[in-house]
Amino acid sequence: MDQSLYAAVGGRDVVAEAVRRLYDRMLTDPVVAxxxxxxxLRRLRGHMQAFLAGSLGxxxxxxxxxxxxxxxxxHITDDMxxxxxxxxxxxxxALGCEPDVTDEVVVRLAALRDQVVTPIGTVGRDLGNA
Ligand code: HEM
Known part of the structure; x- marks a missing residue:
């Protein structure tokens, strides 16, 4: 994976600040909080920071x-x-990323949806007895 998207976003400092702000927003959003x-959260922020940085190259x-x-x-829904x-x-x-750079980040994250979202039919059910 190339280094350029990570650099375009602003590198380590911007990713660290973005993750801090992301969780601040998530914790005040009733859909995901x-x-x-x-x-x-301290551990999760650290992991998310490293993961995101790696995903961006x-x-x-x-x-x-x-x-x-x-x-x-x-139990994460598509909406979440x-x-x-x-x-x-x-x-x-808000941190000054250009829209085309942000769009590219979205493309990278969209590719992870299937690993994060819980498949329909498995929430709150014992599939073994279905
Ligand atoms: C592309 C989107 C996402 C990425 C890249 C991502 C990334 C991560 C990473 C790297 C971890 C840490 C794994 C570890 O500690 O071993 C994590 C854990 C977690 N994520 Fe996500 N995540 C995403 C979406 C979400 C969403 C949508 C939610 C819920 C609204 C969520 C909730 C959580 C929770 C609650 C944990 C902690 C689980 C635990 O420690 O038991 N994540 N995520």
Whole structure:
């Protein structure tokens, strides 16, 4: 993956600030805030920062779980995913990212949807007895 998108976003400092602001927004958004009850936010911010930097082409070591495993017990809907991406878009805009750079970030994140969103039919059901 190329380094250029990471650089275009503004590198380490901008990604770190974007992640800080992203979670501040998420925690005050009733659609998604419930997902973060009892979650160690300091650790999550660190992992998200490393993951995002890596997804944008930065040379950053991510040592967390794979996304599917990490989100398996969170029950995330498409709507929650969309809200999260939209918060990140607003945050990057506020930090001065150009719209075409932000669009490219959205493309990278959209590719992760299937690993993050809980498949329909598995929420609150015991599939073994279905
Ligand atoms: C492209 C979108 C997303 C990315 C790249 C992402 C990335 C991550 C990463 C890297 C972790 C840490 C994994 C670990 O600690 O091993 C994580 C955990 C988590 N994410 Fe996401 N995430 C995304 C979307 C979402 C959404 C939409 C929600 C809910 C609204 C969410 C809620 C959580 C929660 C609650 C955890 C902590 C789970 C736990 O520790 O048990 N994530 N995410």
């Amino acid at each position: 419930g997902a973060f009850v009892d979650v160690d 930065g040379e950053v070591e991510y040592d967390g779980r794979d996304l599917r495993t990490a989100h398996a017990s969170v 995913f969309d809200r999260t991406v939209s918060h990140l878009v607003d945050t990057l805009g």
